[in-house]
Amino acid sequence: MTQTAEERVLEAIRKRRELVNGSIDEELPIGKPERLYEASRYILEAGGKRLRPTVTLLAAESLSDIEPFSQEYRSFPTPSSDRAGPNAIEGTTTDGADRIDVLRAAVAIEIVQSFTLIHDDIMDDDDLRRGVPAVHKQYDTSTAILAGDTLYSKAFELMTDTGATPHNGLETMRLLATTCTKICEGQALDVAFESRNDILPDEYLEMVELKTAVLYGAAASTPAVLFGTDSDVSEALYRYGIDSGRAFQIQDDVLDLTVPSEKLGKQRGSDLVENKETLITLHARQQGIDVDDLVETEDVDAVTEAEIDDAVEALEAAGSIDWAREKARDLTERSKDHLSVLPDNDARQLLEELADYLITRGY
Template sequence: MDLKKDISSRADIFNEELDHFLKGGCPKNLYDATRHLPVAGGKRLRPVLSMLTCEAVSGKHTLVMPFALAVEIIHNFTLVHDDIMDKSSLRRGMTTVHIEYGEPTAIIAGDLLFAKAFEALGQYPEKIKSFRRLYNHLTQSVVEVCEGQQLDMNFEKRFVVRESEYLKMIKMKTSALFRIACEGGVLIGGASEEVQRGLRDYGTSLGLAFQIRDDYLDMSSNSETLGKDIGNDIRNGKKTIIAVHSLTHATGKDKRILTDVFGKATASADDVQKVYRVFDHVGSIDYAKQKAEEYSIQAKKALDVLDDSSAKQILVELADYAMTREK
């Protein structure tokens, strides 16, 4: 199987739906800002997960499209606001919404995306069996994302954060949307409770592996490859799995470098590199790779509830991709 082709073929179908759904609107500058990030592309993993999980239990993905739109639009709403909070200037290889259109318009554009997500979900008739459950679970996931984001910001003010606290935070901030993307797909596809539980577990573990790999890429790649700012996590004092491990294991000179540089908004590129070298020396980078692999294995194990199919095989390969991707 060709994972890239399997994902892109579904992403192409989804992108047509997304482009059509977000067309038009007045004031023009607001709707241009609203479309700026969603139509710029992205991996589309969340809507593709909804499509694949629905396929895995029903053989088709057409029923899941309004839900897939809702999940992806919510994801983009969180990114617009995250970029403002993190003072990021680059996302998906383009200027961020608040840089391009100004912070006030970017805030409103994020709010509008949130509203449009539930407008997309409203395409389902309320009488369908799973609508109320779908609506409630999606709403709860957004609550978790918001709570996780606040924890992330709270952690920036603390020098030491426990690994258990970090994992709780990313389970809310990142895994919640992976989980609901998978759960919604099988729910709409008519799966049993056992399959729904299995795919919830898959989405949670996949999201954890994905975020931990993201932590690694943010310090090992470059802005051209990732399409976003590099080094901001160090300057903002972001408690990634790598930082959490280093801050609790570093000693001597390594500890002094972290104390002097980590969380320093004016840290130079050389200072950032010094912190990266500490992460490597302490063994935190290898630790992150190990944790991503553990969650990838857990995700694949959770798929045992599914019958064999091409969709299931793609989901297995996605779990491997989550811990090996380069951007």
């Protein structure tokens, strides 16, 4: 029975998600005060596809040319280790660190993602996340701010302790810190865009790069930095993450318009109701569509499906949705091209298929 590419990648994600989920207890134990740690773990435990840590684990597997799950991810052979496969990429770290806790690094990346979700939900005053109340609704705003702050420092704590050489460990910390700064810049741009209606598509893509894609970049390149592989390899993996991360966000924008509300877990078209600019609306504006008047209702709880249908129809007629899909496809192809630095192995193929999945997924 041969699997399709999508079945393969879904299975790859599921297996790695289980691995990540199984390590949360260990990596983020409930300390004191308990309420703070419970709030910090709340969103992590509410679900999530774990796409970013999956990217981290796959990148490690490909670099070391390891048969998936043939080695402990907590004591993962570096490319220069004698456990690495015959096609492992050349590593430069031979001074004592031939085993790395890549699972911990992957969890640190997911924890950064959780921290940003918690703080973003406060800023956007979003009530729901992953089908459950947002942290500031389930607890309160103070607890949510602090839960995010705690996850922030916990991610840094975990990343200091992966077993990498001090040089590679410090470089990974630098990558994590600059990534977090960029995420803040991206979120600030996103907030600022709410009060502007003259945003250019390139500005939008820059915001998406900062807010969303850099964490995919960090997820993909972290194993290379931990292993100390040549900078052209870590940079190519970073670019893979950036391009596929941008495509991921564009697909999110498309899904917001095209997937039924039940399946989406929130009101379809909520971006339009909340006057949130996306690549789609920016294209429509350029086609002369009066985007601000597409949906008159300004409350997601009051909008009707018929209103959304009409708006989506107008955007489709202007070619805006197809244009965004095309843009996402282009970025995905570019992202896969960057992977040519990796050995030709299963993990690399899964990274390619994962990039495809990011723009073909239905939710």
